Amino acid sequence: MFDGREIVQFPEASVRALGDENLQAALRLLGEGFQARRTDAVERFSEFEDARDAAVDAKTRTLRRLHQHLENFEARCQEQGGVVHWAETPADARQIVLELLTSRGVRVLSKGKTMVAEEIGLNGFLEKHDIEVVETDLGEYIIQLAEEVPSHIIAPAIHKTMPQVVELFRQHHDQHKAEPFPRHTPADLVAEARAVLRRRFLEADAGLTGANFLVAETGSSVIVTNEGNGDLTQTLPRLHIVLATIEKVVPTLADGAAILRVLARSATGQDMSAYTTISTGPRRSTDIDGPSEYHVVLLDNGRSSLLGTPAEEVLRCIRCGACMNHCPVYGAVGGHAYGWVYPGPIGAALTPALLGVEAARHLPNASSLCGRCEEVCPMRIPLPKIFRYWRAKEHEARLNTVRARLALALWGWLAAHPRLYRLGTGAAMWILSRLAGRSRRYRNLVLANGWTRSRDFPAPAGRTFLNSWNRRS
Amino acid sequence: MSAARERILGRLRDRLGEGSQESPHPSAAASARAGDVGVFCRRLEAAGATVERIPEDAVPQAVAQYLTQRNLAARVRVSPALAKLGWDAEPLLETAFGIADLDDAAAVVPANLGVAETGSLVHVSAGDNPTTNHFLPDHAIAVVAEDAVCADLEAAFSAASVSAMPRTVCLITGPSRTGDIEQRIELGAHGPRSLHVLVTRK
Ligand code: SF4
Numbered sequence: 001m002f003d004g005r006e007i008v009q010f011p012e013a014s015v016r017a018l019g020d021e022n023l024q025a026a027l028r029l030l031g032e033g034f035q036a037r038r039t040d041a042v043e044r045f046s047e048f049e050d051a052r053d054a055a056v057d058a059k060t061r062t063l064r065r066l067h068q069h070l071e072n073f074e075a076r077c078q079e080q081g082g083v084v085h086w087a088e089t090p091a092d093a094r095q096i097v098l099e100l101l102t103s104r105g106v107r108v109l110s111k112g113k114t115m116v117a118e119e120i121g122l123n124g125f126l127e128k129h130d131i132e133v134v135e136t137d138l139g140e141y142i143i144q145l146a147e148e149v150p151s152h153i154i155a156p157a158i159h160k161t162m163p164q165v166v167e168l169f170r171q172h173h174d175q176h177k178a179e180p181f182p183r184h185t186p187a188d189l190v191a192e193a194r195a196v197l198r199r200r201f202l203e204a205d206a207g208l209t210g211a212n213f214l215v216a217e218t219g220s221s222v223i224v225t226n227e228g229n230g231d232l233t234q235t236l237p238r239l240h241i242v243l244a245t246i247e248k249v250v251p252t253l254a255d256g257a258a259i260l261r262v263l264a265r266s267a268t269g270q271d272m273s274a275y276t277t278i279s280t281g282p283r284r285s286t287d288i289d290g291p292s293e294y295h296v297v298l299l300d301n302g303r304s305s306l307l308g309t310p311a312e313e314v315l316r317c318i319r320c321g322a323c324m325n326h327c328p329v330y331g332a333v334g335g336h337a338y339g340w341v342y343p344g345p346i347g348a349a350l351t352p353a354l355l356g357v358e359a360a361r362h363l364p365n366a367s368s369l370c371g372r373c374e375e376v377c378p379m380r381i382p383l384p385k386i387f388r389y390w391r392a393k394e395h396e397a398r399l400n401t402v403r404a405r406l407a408l409a410l411w412g413w414l415a416a417h418p419r420l421y422r423l424g425t426g427a428a429m430w431i432l433s434r435l436a437g438r439s440r441r442y443r444n445l446v447l448a449n450g451w452t453r454s455r456d457f458p459a460p461a462g463r464t465f466l467n468s469w470n471r472r473s
Numbered sequence: 474m475s476a477a478r479e480r481i482l483g484r485l486r487d488r489l490g491e492g493s494q495e496s497p498h499p500s501a502a503a504s505a506r507a508g509d510v511g512v513f514c515r516r517l518e519a520a521g522a523t524v525e526r527i528p529e530d531a532v533p534q535a536v537a538q539y540l541t542q543r544n545l546a547a548r549v550r551v552s553p554a555l556a557k558l559g560w561d562a563e564p565l566l567e568t569a570f571g572i573a574d575l576d577d578a579a580a581v582v583p584a585n586l587g588v589a590e591t592g593s594l595v596h597v598s599a600g601d602n603p604t605t606n607h608f609l610p611d612h613a614i615a616v617v618a619e620d621a622v623c624a625d626l627e628a629a630f631s632a633a634s635v636s637a638m639p640r641t642v643c644l645i646t647g648p649s650r651t652g653d654i655e656q657r658i659e660l661g662a663h664g665p666r667s668l669h670v671l672v673t674r675k
Contacts, residue, residue: 033656067485086478139653186654228649228664257626276644286600304484
């Protein structure tokens with residue numbers, strides 16, 4: 001449906017996910033893992049709320065004058081010997097990357113973690129053109145071996161359990177080894193991947209990374225990582241390609257600092273990630289290492305059209321992953337159920353903008369609007385508000401079911417007639433309370449069997465809130 | 474100029490209005506405020522590094538001792554910027570200068586600055602300070618002068634880019650790590666498994 005990648009529909013995929021034992025085991029670790037670490041990091045840092053304000057301010061200022069910052073970025077980058085390419089669509093971006101690689105005879109491309117490459121379906125495209133892509137981030141490497149896609153924006157293989165990784169490594173690494181690697185602990189597996197990927201970094205003719213942000217005043221790209229693979233990817237090969245979307249630019253390094261103060265804390269619960277690297281242009285005449293060419297591909301893919309709409313605030317996103325780590329829906333079904341590149345709350349807010357409301361219409365509905373995502377989002381993106389915006393769009397385009405539209409129409413009509421509304425709800429509460437019997441719960445309820453299929457429906461108290469309130473005064 | 478460029482910028486201009494250029498405060502205006510060395514060392518340790526405070530001329534000796542303690546071979550790659558630290562004082566320590574390769578288990582690298590706020594080392598690439606040496610070897614031993622410790626990220630960024638932006642400015646905060654297997658933190662993913670920092674005084 002979109003660039004050759006069919007989007008799996010949420011309702012069916014989520015049911016499958018709930019029955020997948022490996023996935024459920026992996027997701028159970030979210031509480032003591034990502035969530036607990038973020039909570040600790042925020043508690044350690046008393047200025048966290050101020051830091052959030054500063055980061056939001058940096059990004060808001062950027063978006064107000066995005067074209068100017070992009071032009072400045074381009075000018076500074078080129079002054080330093082870099083080359084900037086502009087791509088409107090995923091197909092344009094893929095073509096630009098392919099031409100850069102083929103015109104220089106590149107056979108092997110090493111890759112740091114980049115969600116934008118997923119967004120444009122880069123790996124499959126390059127492989128079709130006989131370019132070998134080597135994922136070097138451990139999580140990306142694991143899912144490349146498994147021939148899967150990421151299920152989380154910062155922990156792509158979070159859905160895999162250790163025994164599954166052991167099995168993958170056994171399948172892929174053992175044929176060339178007389179003696180298999182020891183595989184008793186996570187540390188063993190990390191060491192194994194390190195040993196296997198070491199040479200690959202040096203074999204690659206080109207390295208491709210994403211960018212956590214771009215800096216207009218210096219023409220630089222910045223990556224924030226923990227493994228060190230991104231740095232090897234952008235240092236060792238002779239060609240470095242940066243793939244970034246247009247909203248990633250910030251005006252100054254100081255604005256970058258504001259984002260750094262909230263990024264790692266929100267993402268992994270570190271005060272600072274292990275490596276924050278600012279790259280500017282190719283190697284200088286006196287340098288003895290570094291790529292001899294530095295290219296930045298700036299992709300729009302629908303971002304520019306979001307500005308000025310109620311969904312524009314998603315452009316502040318710094319892809320920290322906090323919203324999905326804390327989302328009860330993501331925690332129950334994992335990332336693949338969302339069917340496309342960006343899972344969780346940010347996916348539900350962004351995917352309709354990138355793929356269209358029709359293709360992604362289930363995602364904004366895959367939320368109870370509990371608001372936990374907005375609470376933890378370092379960039380204060382009002383995610384639930386954006387879900388409601390997409391739901392309204394879905395309704396306008398008549399994409400939801402006839403039943404849902406009828407129910408909403410009835411509800412709308414009732415809400416506009418307060419007396420009838422009170423009468424109707426009052427009567428319903430009274431009847432439901434009387435019919436409930438001794439157990440005070442319903443095992444089966446017409447019109448609510450979506451609920452009663454998996455749990456009992458508690459009987460109402462017999463009065464509506466308004467009834468009680470009126471009696472009280 | 475490409476047509477895609479014109480169309481993207483055109484759409485942005487339509488939506489945002491031409492408006493006046495907002496002149497951002499250039500980062501270079503931030504003052505290079507000095508940072509607290511004690512705080513810097515504590516944060517480094519919190520990030521998983523080990524720290525030693527020593528006189529500047531004791532670096533070769535400290536390196537030799539560290540390798541012995543860790544049961545590593547007495548052989549290091551030394552970034553050319555540190556070639557003049559008096560390595561002859563340690564005749565049993567084998568040193569090679571230049572770019573690290575896959576056979577180097579340990580490297581001694583300079584850090585141009587420290588950042589007290591985050592416990593980060595700042596590596597600024599240069600002809601005598603190749604980036605490779607900070608990432609390829611298993612064990613990194615970094616040397617940073619205590620008077621090069623800045624207060625915060627802004628101060629470090631402005632100090633690192635005084636004349637012009639070098640090719641690479643890298644903030645290194647602890648050893649390499651990953652949480653990609655069952656969310657458990659393991660050190661030594663692709664960069665160094667250990668980071669030992671020698672904070673030197675004149
Ligand atoms: S929406 Fe907010 S919490 Fe979610 S990834 Fe983006 S910045 Fe992080």
